[in-house]
Amino acid sequence: MVQILIYSFVMGTQVLLLALALFLVYSVSKVQNFALGAIGAGIAYALYFSISAHLQIVWTILLTIGVSVVLGIINFLLNERLTRKQEHLFALLTSFSFAIVLESLISIVFGTDGKNIIPGILPVYEFGVFQIPIPGLITICFGVMIAVLLFFFVHFTPWGRMLRAIAENSFSAESSGVDSKKVRFLVYIVGSFIAGAIGILAGLNTALTPTMGFQLIIMAFIAFLVGGVSDIRGTVIASYLVVLIPETIIGSLEGVSLNWKMVLVxxxxSILLGLRPNGLFVRESRKS
Amino acid sequence: MEQKSNKSLWWVVGLVVVVIAIYFAATGSPNPSSVAGKTVKIGFVAPLSGDAAVLGQEMQKIALYRVKQINEAAGENGTKFEVVYEDGKCAGNDAVNAFQKLTSIDGVKFIIGGLCSSETMSMAPLADQSQVLVLSPGSSNPKIEGIGKYTLSLSYSDKKTGEDLAKALSSYKKVAVITEQNEYNIGIRDTFLEDIKNYPSVSVVANETFPKGTSDFRSTLEKVRQASPDAVLLNPNPGVTAENLIRQLAEMKAWTGYKLFGQLAYLLDSGRAPAGNFTEGMIVIDAPNVNSPELLAIEEAINKDQGGTLNDLGHYYTASTLDAVDLITSLITKDGNDAEKVLNDLSRGRFKGHIGDIAFDGHNFVRITLSGKYLIQNGKAVLQSEQ
Incomplete structure (x- = not known):
């Protein structure tokens, strides 16, 4: 069971990272940005292209960063006007469309068969009777690091205060001199980088497919809703709960296979939302 | 006088009728759907994208090559063929969309495909409704038998594969099976589980199913490992899923002491490649071996003409795709663009094909009773026996 929990922890961290990207973008735009999954896949494919084209390490890094920035800017431009007009539903649909376009482009350019960034059997780290693939270990370390950094950034830095001010009320924040457009732009770029990191790590851990981002964003979206859209701690805990509980049930019950996973998720x-409808750490809204 | 000339007129009319009757009796009735000198459209449905795209694209290459040859040989007065290729994506709903597009927009009466059982099984009810002949080169789910009048398959049935897998695993006490949730794999699993009951000394200690599109199997593999099976049957669809599954199994270095079994997904070199030497000694049960010199020469010619190689589809499905094209085009040339006539000829006739002697004898599956048992040796699938 411990081994299953270790594997599930890797998956939970993948969900967490994307949920954090969703959290950041939602905080400043009130848009559930479905394109982040496909953006992650796009960046991972850019890395795959660099490696398979035998580009030098400098060019590989530059290309991957460049694709991250470009996709972040496109995502921002597609949503900014709708965000300002508070057309959140249209912005969600736009991000969904952007995701489909990106996935289609990836399929056209790279084909729909799986691609391995690391060919062959993955290296594993063994400790006692347990093991973890190295990309999985990196995922956990990276995920925990990003979660901690983001928590401190949001709660203890001037930028974080600015971000929270926009999340609370962007018009009031603007009247206090906060350039909300600039903050949103930077958050979209950071969100794109986080999505790219998780796309690469998920691709390293399994294989790249054009639709890999969609599967992850659905889980991240559920975790984001369960955790509460305004509390980063809730997003962190919910990301692990929606993965670890179903995986533990599947791992321990005979006759319950992986095909039950989404039902269990x-x-x-549903149970967590029923118990804590406003999020895991958000107190129930005051009734007037 | 007038009465006499009327009588002569009747004689003349009678004579003309007799002459016409004798002419048609001698030459045969006129073929209302004669296709000589015309171009007939044929539909083609296979996974051209998605996990199994590598197989569908190879099927497409074979069809492109063969139809080009047939059209060149037809000359000006012969029947020519135009194939409309549609992507079934190895999924029922996409195959239905492809079928509807082919029949209502392109007006085809014959479809070669699908490859995946989910494609063919979804098209079968529509084929009966619209009287369109669907000839699959590769669908093998046992439920295709009896599915409808207008759907035929040149594949062997998975009933045979499942039975032979059960037989091969019968010498082990504890067996585990890991299956992808789609028509092809579920068909094999169900037959296997039914047949393994005939061996009382064998118990199925793990029977895990995973949904299409799964990429991380580590938890499932760990669950199976904890059941300590002596033999593990991997039953995914060919493509990235099969590759991920075996790659992640190979990662579990501490898990040893079990024999590995597989089906078509691991008969293909590409399915085993990501796991390297790990698959040495694996037993694969699937297609009967067809490798006549003529077939190998055609494969060579296709590779030259279309580029790439036909490594993934394997000899059997290469042969069955060639046979599907040959049968459909030759019967249309003979019977015209008439699905009912072609169906009657196909389901009752006997033909020589690359897969061997072809006869349906009123069944949906071609009468093939063999399957092949292969051992993975030095990275290649080596035929051990046909059973």
Whole structure:
């Protein structure tokens, strides 16, 4: 069971990272940005292209960063006007469309068969009777690091205060001199980088497919809703809960296979949302 | 006088009728759907994108090559063929969309495909409704038998594969099976589980199913490992899923002491490649071996003409795709653009094909009773026996 929990922790961290990107973008734009999953896949494919084209390490890094920035800017431009007009539903649909376009472009350019960034059997780290693939270990370390950094950034830095001010009320924040457009722009770029990191790590851990981002964003979206859209701690805990509980049930019950996973994920999410409708750490809204 | 000339007129009319009757009796009735000198459209449905795209694209190459040859040989007065290729994506709903597009927009009466059982099984009810002949080169789910009048398959049935897998695993006490949730794999699993009951000394200690699109199998593999099976049957669809599954199994270095079994997904070199030497000694049960010199020469010619190689589809499905094109085009040339006539000829006739003697005898599956048992040796699938 411990081994299953270790594997599930890797998956939970993948979900967490994307949920954090969703959290950041939602904080400043009130848009659930579905394109982040496909952006992550796009950046991972850019890295795959660099490696398979035998580009030098400098060019590989530059290309990957360049694709991250470009996709972040496109995502921002597609949503900015709708965000300002508070057309959140249209912005969500736009991000969804952007995701589909990106996935289609990836399929056209790279084909739909799986691609391995690291060919062959993955190296594993063994400790006692347990093991973890090296990309999985990196995922956990990176995920925990980003979660901690983001928590401190949001709660203890001037930029974080600015971000929270925009999340609270962007018009009031603007009247206090905060350039909300600039903050949103930077958050979209940071969100794109985080999505790219998780796309690469998920691709290293399994394989790249054009639709890999969609599967992850669905889980991240559920975690984001369960955790509470305004509390980063809730997003962190919910990301692990919606993965670890179903995986533990599947791992321990005979006759319950992986094909039950999404049923269990939705069941867990429904129970948690029923118990804490405003988020795991958000107190129930005051009734007037 | 007038009465006499009327009588003569009747004689003349009678004579003309007799002459016409004798002419048609001698030459055969006129073929209302004669296609000589015309171009007939044929539909083609296979996974051209998605996990199994590598197989569908190879099927497409074979069809492109063969139809080009047939059209060149037809000359000006012969029947020519135009194939409309549609992507079934190895999924029922996409195959239905492809079928509807082919029949209502392109007006085809014959479809070569699908490759995946989910494609063919979804098209079968529509084929009966619209009287369109669907000839699959590769669908093998046992439920295709009896599915409808207008759907035929040149594949061997998974019933045979499942039975032979059960037989091969019968010498182990504890067996585990890991299956992808789609028509092809579920068909094999169900037959296997049914047949393994005939061996009382064998118990199935793990029977895990995962949904299409799964990429991380580590938890499932760990669950299976904890059941300590002596033999593990991997039953995914060919493509990235099969590659991920075996790659992640190979990662579990501490898990040893079990024998590995597989089906078509691991008969293909590309399915085993990501796991390297790990698959040495694996037993694969699937297609009967067809490798006549003529077939190998055609494969060579296709590789030259279309580029790439036909490594993934394997000899059997290369042969069955060639046979599907040959059968459909030759019967249309003979019977015209008439699905009912072609169906009657196809389901009752006997033909020589690259897969061997072809006869349906009123069944949906071609009458093939063999399957092949292969051992993975030095990175290649080596035929051990046909059973």
């Amino acid at each position: 939705f069941a867990v999410a």
